[in-house]
Amino acid sequence: MTSPNKRVGVIGCGPSGISVLSAFNQAQLNGQTIPEIVCFEKQDSVGGLWNYTFYTGTDQYGEQCHGSMYRYLWSNGPKEVLEFGDYSFRDHFGKPISSYPPRPVLKDYVVGKAKKHDIGRFVRLSTIVRHVEKVGDQFSVISENLKSREQKKELFDYIIVASGHFSVPSQPTYPGIENFNGRIMHSHDFRDAVGFQGQKMLLIGNGYSAEDIALQCNKYGVKDITISYRSSPTGFKWPEGVREIPQLDKYENGRFHFKDGSSDSYEVLMFCTGYQHHFSFLTEDIRLNAKNYLFVEDLYKGIILNKNPQIIYIGMHDQYYTFTMFDIQGCYARDYILGKIEIGNEAERTADIEYWGEYFSKVKDGHDEIDYQRDYVTDLLKYCDYPEHGHEKRAELLHRWKGERKENITTYRDKSYTSVMTGDVGPIPKTPWMKNMDDSLEGYINTI
């Protein structure tokens, strides 16, 4: 049993942090006593990755730039999958909106949830966590206000790490690329497709980043885009001007050479090679070393660090379920901290982790992955009272979505889904996604 008279430090106030704080707010609304909570957010506003910044590399404070968002980004999954169980899109927008909104619309929705739960009272904005280490049974946290440069050292009983894992690039190298005269960059620093017009682009990687940036650039007038895959092509039916080729081998004499023996020259080499779990502010003993991102073997119930259960990680999985998974993880974390959930001893926790590891080892494809994550979240739901929100049915939407993407990568965002919570039917966009150049909140709201 843990007592509510404890101090909880939450690191990060993006969707995962907001979920945690909302969960605690809900408990308080329900008449429960909650611990003292401090949430540290290094950006100037909440919303995490859903904030857009023109900075790349380092931000205005000289800190590593968190933002990976680019202009004209639209959701790549139907919003009906990520609709918060306690705050529907209808609650926020007052009317049905289409199934694939652009970034500013989703950010507005996330911030709306944060406001509904009045989480501002927990949050220190523009405040970075420099260092966390175990001190006795507690954790010392050194934070710094980036505006005043004032530092504080405080003790907490629980640390909830909600700093995300799409901010620190993972970037390989290839022989000879240091001699390339053009632009070498990671997709983390991609901001505006328009600026790449007239440039011939080579994208390394075949995940969501490469796919979406290739499409973006194609949509905004870049004529010649090559995606280089490591193991297998995406198989999508690309529009004219986008092609896929095997892995890059080397750069030599002004040309990029690929494993299939072909070679070509480019102006831009962009690594769309994903991100790493990177927690430089935590000492090694409490740091997550995630290897497999859909099943994380160090985490009990996918959130509690097994070797030190006062450290909790939120949203550290690779994701099909997103916002609702963070919410439910947040509820579980809250009830555990409030002493309402018993987690057993380390051996018992390990046995549970092994069960999920065993299950995950049988997962064969993307559809299995969806079902695996559905079942993982279903398991969490058994322990906490998150509102009924059609969790199981959402897996069906995900399976459908996967099929539609495969069918046509340029039109899947024009489809309509029905909310499993409100029954709202997402209106079909008046302008197909490939033709719609206005991603502003106002433009979007006024045309649906």
Add this chain to the structure above:
Amino acid sequence: MTSPNKRVGVIGCGPSGISVLSAFNQAQLNGQTIPEIVCFEKQDSVGGLWNYTFYTGTDQYGEQCHGSMYRYLWSNGPKEVLEFGDYSFRDHFGKPISSYPPRPVLKDYVVGKAKKHDIGRFVRLSTIVRHVEKVGDQFSVISENLKSREQKKELFDYIIVASGHFSVPSQPTYPGIENFNGRIMHSHDFRDAVGFQGQKMLLIGNGYSAEDIALQCNKYGVKDITISYRSSPTGFKWPEGVREIPQLDKYENGRFHFKDGSSDSYEVLMFCTGYQHHFSFLTEDIRLNAKNYLFVEDLYKGIILNKNPQIIYIGMHDQYYTFTMFDIQGCYARDYILGKIEIGNEAERTADIEYWGEYFSKVKDGHDEIDYQRDYVTDLLKYCDYPEHGHEKRAELLHRWKGERKENITTYRDKSYTSVMTGDVGPIPKTPWMKNMDDSLEGYINTI
């Protein structure tokens, strides 16, 4: 008196760190007992900024990229000013070389000095310092090997901060620039001028970065470059294709508007707005807050943190003198740690700092700055036995250099200087700098 039986932690192994380690090596060669020294270097090789990397933003380990170097960078000051007192260019290259060598040549020279002093025995490469804090009379240093991810927590009696101050961008913003579709970047991420061919560039700032990058880009075929200055133009006679205009006011409707009422459109907006002293790994109480970079009021003798004299900063000034100043600061730091120099109490130290502050307040222009820094280093030399190396005479070279730059910014690198140590006359380059596209070590050595 301090004892040699102490532990010294040195952070960074660029020129400043190498100077410190060389100084200790020299003392050991002279038969003195030196403390245990550990130098932490986050890059994979010594040399600091003189290393070149194609990474921008974050490096291969997900850490903030240290490197600000770009291809085709040549020294912007005569090498005769920075020639090490204990290791001449003749010692290293065995023959006279021209006065303005390219980056790989200077890097080779710096590494040569490091090898001469066998500093490798002190250095932990690929090892970042995460956190330093005062613990009793010592300092706890948490470092992390970026390859193995192993962390260590160790105690030191002295911390020497030699991590440089040209790595963390200082970047302002202007109204509307978040709407600019082109590339927004800081000069920290500039790597290769060739990649900017055909692009119209706006550089913000009129310091060394803007000047050198404008010239580079002009030299490598960029046709249209605008430098926007804040207070006054550089006054250099720019080649065709480079112009200077007053400060940027805002970005609106696809155009950049300037304070003189003019406006224009660009493809690249590059902030050449310098760097900040940024020591995120140090707690606030031991962190340098430098405001004026030629005179640093928190530092006794320009190196010892007055409020905590177990913390020493090397190379934190703005620089006319560079390598030799670091060397002499390193010697002073060494002799202080070895107990051979008494620094007095805080009030006495403050009085000395005030003397230099008073002197600095009378400095009116660049020539005064040169003399000021000459006298500052002359003062340090009184306390330690760095080899005679013509320190005072080098100021004359600097005055001459300043005049030649003003006279012709495109040809000053073709001049010859004479070493005040060896009497070697720098050969006039066979190919003028503006026409010489080969900046390789081999190409350079073979053609002089």
